[in-house]
Amino acid sequence: MHYKAFDNVSDKRFSIVAKSRYFFIFSIIITLLGIVTLLYHGLNYGVDFKAGSSVDISFKKDVSGQKAQIEQFLKDNDFGTPGMTFGAKRVTLRFDDVLTDVKENTLKQGIMDKFDKGASMEVNTVDVEIAKELQGNALKAVLVASIGIMIYVSIRFEWRFAVAAIVALLHDAFIVISLFSIFKLEVNLPFIVAVLTIVGYSINDTIVIFDRVRENLRFAKLKTHEDVANVVNASIWQTMSRSINTVMTVLFATICLLIFGSESIRMFSLAVLFGLISGAYSSIFIASPLWLALKSKQKPKPTAKSSAAS
Structure with a gap:
């Protein structure tokens, strides 16, 4: 040029x-x-930078109007108040503590029984180190x-x-x-x-x-x-x-x-x-x-x- x-x-x-x-x-x-x-x-x-578990739940139906019910279910089953991100058919939960196998099974079974039998769940866990x-x-x-x-x-x-x-x-x-x-x-x-x-x-x-x-x-x-x-x-x-x-x-x-x-x-x-x-x-x-x-x-x-x- x-x-x-x-x-x-x-x-x-x-x-x-x-x-x-x-x-x-x-x-x-x-x-x-x-x-x-x-x-x-x-x-x-997020869970990538601190110890804890991140749970991605995919639903077959729209659950965007059931936020209060899901929060109440978590409290009733001693899951506390995790961070929550809601989509129409997707919910992400972020727990500060690492979920045990028993807790994971309780969460999955409760979601399927109370909200959507076709729901699927993916759990990602990061430890402190x-x-x-x-x-x-x-x-x-x-x-x-x-x-x-x-x-x-x-x-x-x-x-x-x-x-x-x-x-x-x-x-x-x-x-x-x-x-x-x-x-x-x-x-x-x-x-x-x-x-x-x-x-x-x-x-x-x-x-x-x-x-x-x-x-x-x-x-x-x-x-x-x-x-x-x-x-x-x-x-x-x-x-x-x-x-x-x-x-x-x-x-x-x-x-x-x-x-x-x-x-x-x-x-x-x-x-x-x-x-x-x-x-x-x-x-x-x-x-x-x-x-x-x-x-x-x-x-x-x-x-x-x-x-x-x-």
């Missing part, structure tokens, strides 16, 4: 760079609220992905781009985690897959903008900080339609998964939905303005050419 000399004339469109302080403040406020929520509520870990191992592996996966991205971006661009990209990625992941904490949504293995999916999507969008910034810097006549800011702002707007079209396409598919998908992938779809919105926001309003803020701390170089090549 051939590039022509970048026009340094001030862009008359809305200056994202000039208003970046407000976007930074907004993100900081959201981050602080997320920290407070996590300290107060924590996360609603496996739960701890899964939590550790999930954290390692996110950490390794972040380190790999930072190394790649540092080599492909420069360290300031890498720092800005990682901050944007952590911002996206933390926003999703905070929303799941606020709404007390279940965190399980599909949630971790969703976070890694968000990281991949967000870095892709960010790299596209960074690449346009770098190419424009090569051909721009840079004399002042305002010239660099003008390049960054114009680069963001040049890739804006691409960013919006990409997020809308993926957003449509995610909403369809959320509405028409099965109960087992609902939390995954919701996490991806939150992450898509956060990722589009951070790629446009956080990553590039943050790079510019880091760049402004760099000591000026004698020529515009050397400045553009840095």
Whole structure:
């Protein structure tokens, strides 16, 4: 692709760079609220990350109107008040304790006798050691992905781009985690897959903008900080339609998964939905303005050419 000399004339469109302080403040406020929520509520870990049993019950008929009866049946048979997710013909129960064989048989027989003779039941159990191992592996996966991205971006661009990209990625992941904490949504293995999916999507969008910034810097006549800011702002707007079209396409598919998908992938779809919105926001309003803020701390170089090549 051939590039022509970048026009340094001030862009008359809305200056994202000039208003970046407000976007930074907004993100900081959201981050602080997320920290407070996590300290107060924590996360609603599913059976994948804590010891216990998860029971998926499939019915032949619609039982969505029998929630109260099922809850009463569980109390009468000393099952307590497990976490419950209701669908038309599917109910998921989450017990904090591991169900014994006797308890499993009592639950299955009671469901068949009282609610649906054709009901089937699947029990998944996780002990304490496996739960701890899964939590550790999930954290390692996110950490390794972040380190790999930072190394790649540092080599492909420069360290300031890498720092800005990682901050944007952590911002996206933390926003999703905070929303799941606020709404007390279940965190399980599909949630971790969703976070890694968000990281991949967000870095892709960010790299596209960074690449346009770098190419424009090569051909721009840079004399002042305002010239660099003008390049960054114009680069963001040049890739804006691409960013919006990409997020809308993926957003449509995610909403369809959320509405028409099965109960087992609902939390995954919701996490991806939150992450898509956060990722589009951070790629446009956080990553590039943050790079510019880091760049402004760099000591000026004698020529515009050397400045553009840095």
